[in-house]
Amino acid sequence: xxxVTQTPSHQVTQMGQEVILRCVPISNHLxxxxxxxxxxxxxxFLVSFYNNEISEKSEIFDDxxxxxxxxxxxxxxxxxxxxLEDSAMYFCASKRPNYNEQFFGPGTRLTVL
Amino acid sequence: xxxxxxxSPSLSVQEGRISxxxxxxxxxxxxxxxxxxxxxxxxxxxxxxxxxxxDKNEDGRFTVFLNKSAKHLSLHIVPSQPxxxxxxxxxxxxxxxxxxxxxxxxxxxx
Numbered sequence: 001x002x003x004v005t006q007t008p009s010h011q012v013t014q015m016g017q018e019v020i021l022r023c024v025p026i027s028n029h030l031x032x033x034x035x036x037x038x039x040x041x042x043x044x045f046l047v048s049f050y051n052n053e054i055s056e057k058s059e060i061f062d063d064x065x066x067x068x069x070x071x072x073x074x075x076x077x078x079x080x081x082x083x084l085e086d087s088a089m090y091f092c093a094s095k096r097p098n099y100n101e102q103f104f105g106p107g108t109r110l111t112v113l
Numbered sequence: 114x115x116x117x118x119x120x121s122p123s124l125s126v127q128e129g130r131i132s133x134x135x136x137x138x139x140x141x142x143x144x145x146x147x148x149x150x151x152x153x154x155x156x157x158x159x160x161x162x163x164x165x166x167x168d169k170n171e172d173g174r175f176t177v178f179l180n181k182s183a184k185h186l187s188l189h190i191v192p193s194q195p196x197x198x199x200x201x202x203x204x205x206x207x208x209x210x211x212x213x214x215x216x217x218x219x220x221x222x223x
Contacts, residue, residue, distance in 0.1 A: 004156070006156075031209070033209070033210075033211075035211075042213050042214070042215055042216075043157070043202065043204075043211075043213040044213075045210040045211060045212065048208075048209035048210060050209075055208075055209050056208050056209045056210055058210065091156050091157070100145050100147075100162060100164075100206070101147060101159045101162055102147075102159070102211060103159060104149070104156035104157045104158070104159075105156050106154075106155050106156045107154075107155075107156050
């Protein structure tokens with residue numbers, strides 16, 4: 001069964017550094033999402049992406065964050081200058097057209113020191 | 114963000130019995146509701162969903178009920194199996210975003 005994949009599984013970085021989290025959505029999906037879960041908190045929506053542009057973003061998704069679909073298979077989340085509070089599990093999700101269910105990847109654990 | 118709440122952090126049931134997980138919401142703009150199951154170190158796995166225009170959806174051992182007037186949904190698992198032990202999240206959609214509850218840890222004892 002097709003799955004969303006994410007790399008790396010764990011990323012450790014120093015505060016102020018840039019990180020790029022990568023996702024390969026399911027191949028016939030056209031809607032893409034990033035969510036995050038800070039330890040002990042709820043899963044939170046960050047951004048949705050369709051047709052090469054952002055459809056919706058949350059208050060968390062400020063100028064430090066950006067998303068890109070650099071080719072036909074990858075979907076990336078970039079954090080320009082990481083802060084301690086960016087430490088979280090980041091989940092990518094994707095969805096087929098005309099369906100409602102979002103399918104999630106295994107997550108990337110980001111640790112900012 | 115209190116728009117979606119799961120008030121029970123944990124639930125323990127015996128194998129073969131029914132598990133009932135509950136979720137309450139406050140936002141009337143939610144048009145679709147989903148349940149996800151999550152194991153440690155994995156992403157949420159989609160289980161079952163329901164549109165806001167329906168009151169019940171069934172898929173095998175899983176049934177979701179929606180009470181719009183009470184802004185309440187529940188997930189019934191029957192019969193419960195030890196492999197069902199996981200954290201269960203309800204999520205509600207408005208626009209393109211999902212808003213999640215806190216999760217309920219279900220433990221099914223053999």
